[in-house]
Amino acid sequence: MIRLDELTKVFGTPAGDITAADRIDMEVPEGEICVLLGPSGCGKTTTMKMVNRLVEPTSGRIFIDGTDVTKTDPITLRRRIGYVIQQIGLFPNKTVEENICAVPDLLGWDRKKSRSRAAELLELVALDPAVFLKRFPKELSGGQQQRVGVIRALAADPPVMLMDEPFGAIDPINREVIQDEFLRMQSEIKKTIMFVSHDIDEAVKMADRIAIFDSGKLIQYDTPDDLLAHPKNNFIADFVGGDRTLKRLRLITVEEAMMKDPPRVTADDSLSDAVAKMEEHGHQSIIMVGPRGRARGAIRLSDARGQKGRVGEHYSKLPTTVRINEDLRNAVSAMFSADETWLACVDDDGNYKGYITQRGITHILGATYRDQ
Template sequence: MAERRGATVELREVTKRYGDTVAVDHLSLTAPAGRITVLIGPSGCGKTTSLRMVNRLIEPTSGEILIDGQNVLTEDPTQLRRRIGYVIQQVGLFPHRTIGENVATVPELLGWPPARVRARVDELLSLIGFDPSRMRDRYPAQLSGGERQRVGVARAMAAEPPLMLMDEPFGAVDPIVRERLQNEFLQLQRAQGITVIFVTHDIDEAIKLGDRVAIMRAGKLVQFAPPGELLARPADDFVAQFVGSDRGLKRLALLTVGGAEL
């Protein structure tokens, strides 16, 4: 049972226009607290734009975005981003700072006492499978791509955010490393109880990681459902084609021996 509670995120009729182009069209959905909500769809469907509007890296044209009932559009953007974890494919570690210093970035910005920062850094390094005494003082260039991605996730979690936004974080690593990172991330997310909104283009990743999956097309939400429901009852032909002709096999992978969906 996680000690920390994630935030509930609500998007209400959120729209983003660039001139005459509508990137996101009246998107409404709720990302439940402590769960992973995956946004997926073809290129240009609006999934990354939707993600980046939550922490205001992109400003919505209209609509409301609420985190635990508070409208993010009324907050200072810098303060908002400091309480939301953010992980991208390119990681973005500071090359001149050690692994420990990278993980400590946001807690230090928030003024945490040094002892608390160090304890949190060591806790997270241990959680991602590192020996803190060995890895704390290394630099990003000394790590593999998969190891750097782990550090990126740890840094995003360092200030105990109630919410993490993840934009194709495992897309740049090979399939074997990706599967291991996915498994480790699921364990870490459950242990920390953080709400996650996760963008991917990979339907298998969406089904594996998502508690709920939002399929988007041309800026609109086509279906929003748990993976099992998505596979069993696709909303239309587009969803059926998108999840694949092998959706029956994918659904079996969600079942336990007793027949209950995970």
């Protein structure tokens, strides 16, 4: 847990004092990612650097897991906090293994323990230790260097990590991959993370909570969904963008928006039974499932009404399906690509779990605004 209590930083300049951080009060719960956002010079980076005292606060207090770190030796403090920067900062004359073990070595870890930790961490970010441990930074791609930079910050198992635009220098394709890898890793290790970014889309994807700053002040501190649905003022609304409703698609899973456990038919059912089920539930189509419950196709009411025979003789193949653990952004994209207004929703094994419609997505997005 990180708690900032009335944290203030004033820089003295020839032109007069500048307040870079003005009485910042906020708390990052244990195991969560907090992304700090705002325009250039707003105070977000200064606020983060005060946590490990790379910038000393003018006043206020900083607590990490209940301990007031403003009374801790700065060098000792920094060795207990993981720190990742955009420029990565790997030591070029050291191997990947030696880079990862830099802080554990400073802390006097047993050599066998620290080297084992380096191999574990490489596996965590999908880099084969047998291939990468003895390589030098110049032998890695930019994305691979960034992964090593992230896990180096984790090597001594710090309770807190600070990240200063860690993915900003990576090309868009690799950035998505590394972000996904990092979120998968975070789901396992559950570190408390403060993360500076300039990208609202990255923040929405990565954060449990977002803090938006302006002119040294913390303007709004909220979950991504609440921030997008209920911006506190015009500055926040403008900052998150006019497409803030569309950004929320990333935050809602298909499972949350779908109609669960709808009626279904099998290949051996009669068309008359399929028609009866559709009419009973007011549906224009119904999914045909296989013996194990997997979605195999669909029957439309307009095609089945008045016809005889079995469902298996008349069904149409599904143009596509969407997995229940995907977000609504992927679901909408799949709908548009297939030119459909609804999709069957399946689990990772292809079992039919429900269906999702454009109208249902519109309703779930609009419900939050209606509740204001």
